[in-house]
Each structure stands twice: as structure tokens, then as C-alpha cells.
Amino acid sequence: MRKSVSFIISAIISILLVFLVIGETAVRCAVSFSDEKWIIEIIDEKEISTKVKKSLEKNFNDKYNSTGIPADVYMNSLSDEWVSNTVHGYISNGMNYLSGKNDVYKFGPDFTSLNKNIEKFFIEYAEANNFEKDSVFEKKVASTQKNAVSTIKNYCDVAKMDKLYSEGILPQARKYVIFVNKPIIEISVIALLIIFIAILIILNRKNIELIFYWAGSILIVSSAILLIPTIYLKATRYFDAFVIKQEQIYITFTSLMYKAVDTVFTAAVVYGIAGIVFIAVNGIISLKKNK
């Protein structure tokens, strides 16, 4: 086959291989990120559960003037372990549903102790102040319990799994995640990679330096395409601009986004370095041939 024709075909195959490299990176990232472990690692590293507990305490303290209910009434039932298990529970439940491990999205923390504390407080208050425990009293207790449960759920659900589910986003995203997690998808991408690499090698078998040239070009182009958006997101601190009242949700969200960006960035850097090495090898072999 003429050199120029072989070169053009190799260039076309290289374009396809760039997409396959990017595709395999995307599939691998999606498979890794659909596991709850990476989120829980970040939650623990950033001590999110401790921040949740502190935020709740501040919230209930701030509300004391208007509700008359001391923060201790709520906080005595929220041990460090309970808060941590609840925060982790939301993540695990949400991610298991998202990845298809669970078919049902259902997570309900145990609020028995909280409800009992609130009821006890109201009963003691009513007895101390001779208030009748009528239907109005019962309603007040029930609404206080409901509001407390709602507030605690909102604070502990740091990745907003409940919201994502109720607004239909989690079920929608689930379809894509389950599809990408199918082993056949990654196997197909890798198989195509191998086939096209084999074709490239066969086309350039008489000029071994060109194999390194094409490999290097493919990796450098893939690296550049992945680096541009990741460098932009990192350099502009893009996710920091997202202003959220609750510190723990803000930290969780931004940490998750930056971790995802860092993973892609690292892959891009590895491709870039490997690409440069291959180009260098191509250069060395070409020089030796010309001597």
C-alpha cells in the first residue's frame, strides 16, 4: 500500500481511537463513581457528619427564641454515631438505587428517640404550667416532631438524595448509570480499542517508528481534549461559585465535583506523558534509521 494512503487511513483510525480512549475513560469513571465508597471517603475525610451535627445544634439554638424549645431536646437524641450512620445511610441508599443494586429508593432514619424527647418536653412543660393536654396540644407536639424530623433529614442528606429522587432526577440518571455499568459496554469499548490498534500496527508494520508516532499522537490529542475542560474547571474554581447556605451540603457537593474533575485530570496527564514518551521513541528510532 502506498505510504500516503497508509498515512491517511492511519490518521482516520487515530481519530476513532481518540474517541475510544475518551470513551473508555468516561466509562471507567462512571463505573467508579457509581460506587458509594468514593463519596463516603470524602464525607469522612471532610468530617461532614461532625459539621452536620454542629449545624443542627446551631439551627435549633437559633430557633429557641421563637419556639421556646431548648436545643438539647433535639440534640440529646442525635449522638455522633446516629448522625454519622444517617449521613452514610442516605449516601449508600441513594448510590445503591442509582447503580441498580437496589430497585427501590427507601431510607428512613429512626426518629423514635427524637420524637420521645420532644413529647416528654411538651408533657413536662404542660404539667409545670398547668396546660391541658387537649387536641391543640397534641397537634403542637405532632407538628414540632414533624418539623424537627424534616430539618434533621434536610441537614443529614448532604448529597440531596431525597430531593434528587423526588424531582425525578435520580430515576432518570439511574437508567444511564445502569447502562454504563453493564460489563458488555466496557468490554465492547476495549475490544474496539484492541481491534483498531491492531489495524494501526498492521498498516505500519514496515515502519515501526510510525506505530509509536500514531500511539503518541492519539494519547496527546486525548490528553488535550480532557485537559482543557478540567484545567478550566480547576483554574476558575468553578464549583466554588455555587453558594449554599448549609456548609455540609456545600462542602460535599464541591468536594465530589472536584474529586471527579481531579480523576479525569489525572487520567489526562497520564495520557499526555505516555504520548510524549511514544513521540520521543518515534524520534529516536527515526534518527537511528536516518543514520
Place this chain on the structure above:
Amino acid sequence: MASSKKTSIIIKIITPIFIFAICAVIVAILAIKPYNKASMYLDIAFMDTLKTQANDGSVAGLTIKENEIIEDDSLSTSDTGEVIWPAFAEQYAVLKSDALELSIPVYWGISSEILEKGACQQSDSTILGNNGNTVISAHVNTFFSDLGKLKVGDKITLTTKYGYFTYEVTELIEFNKKDKKYLIPTTDSRLTLYTCKNDILGATEMRTGVVCKQIEKKFYTQ
């Protein structure tokens, strides 16, 4: 010989740049739809009362919304009540339907910026809760991408901070953007949802949507 070597080197340098240009353009085109979808998902996920706006009123990339919309079935309601008028560009409702997989934020007023955040109600159309034609539109490639899935008989609920209002689809419509017959005031209480009709070359002059009759009107009493 030397010049053919030079040519060969130039070709070897230009080829990866050429491959990069082609791949970058294709990736950018392919990324538009997922980017719009991801932005829309984030907008929907963060439309609640736990957010606050940045001091300068705008945030790079992601839009933050603060609203007081109540989505609580257990609150007591009445068939009569007062509407609470929103400010221009305020999110004042959430639109939900079993036929549509996502909840859609609805803003008061219409502009190109607000259309990026959610569906928009024309402020000269009837506010939810009053009698007349409530007209809401959104982009076909984002918030109303599933509008075509609605069929006659499907229920749609709009929830605000003062009540919730349920409608039933009675008619599927298509009209030219210059034709206002579905957008004019009416005496009966109805909801008109519309978006651009898409074809292979992009949005056209035609609009497509649904007309719905009101079947339930509930104002919060608490």
C-alpha cells in the same frame, strides 16, 4: 531529498493538530445536549429553600434559586383563597406530572435569561389560582423536552407557596408562533403549555403544546 524530509516533518507536526481540531469540534457538538441536561438536572435539584443567592445576584455556571414553594400534601386547604403575586423572575411554582419524569421550576415573567433557569409564565397571562388562561412556555431542548409525551387525560399539578392547582390535558395543539389564539385570555380556567417544535434543522416557526382544563384548585389555609 532534504525538502521532502522537511515536508514529511511538517506533515507529522500538523497531523496531530488536525486530528485534535476535528476531535475537539465533534466532542464540543456532542457535549451540548449532555451539558444542557446536566445543567437542567442541577437547576431542578437545587430549587428549594436551602439555598441563598450570591451577593452580586449571579453565580458563574450554576443558578441558585430561593423560593418558598410548599410541597406538603398534609397541609389543610380550601377551595378559595388569595394568590400571592411573585416578583418578576421569581420562581413561584413547581410543575409536576406522572407523564413527565422531572419536576420543572416555573418562573414569573419571560426572558432569555429566565428561560435558561426553567419554564416561564407570561406575566400578562392569568396567575395560578385566578380564573383564566395560565400560559407557560420553556425551551424544547431542556425543561420541556418531554412535553410531547403528554396525552389527553394526563394530569399536571402546579404547586405554589399559596396552594396547588391540578389540570387535565384536553387538547394537543400546534400553531405558528405568530398565531396567538391559544395564548389569549379566556373566561374558563385553563393551563396552556407550549414549546418550539423541533425538526432536524433545529427549532422552527411552529409551536407545539397542550391545553388543559382545571380540575382542582386548593389554597393553603395555614
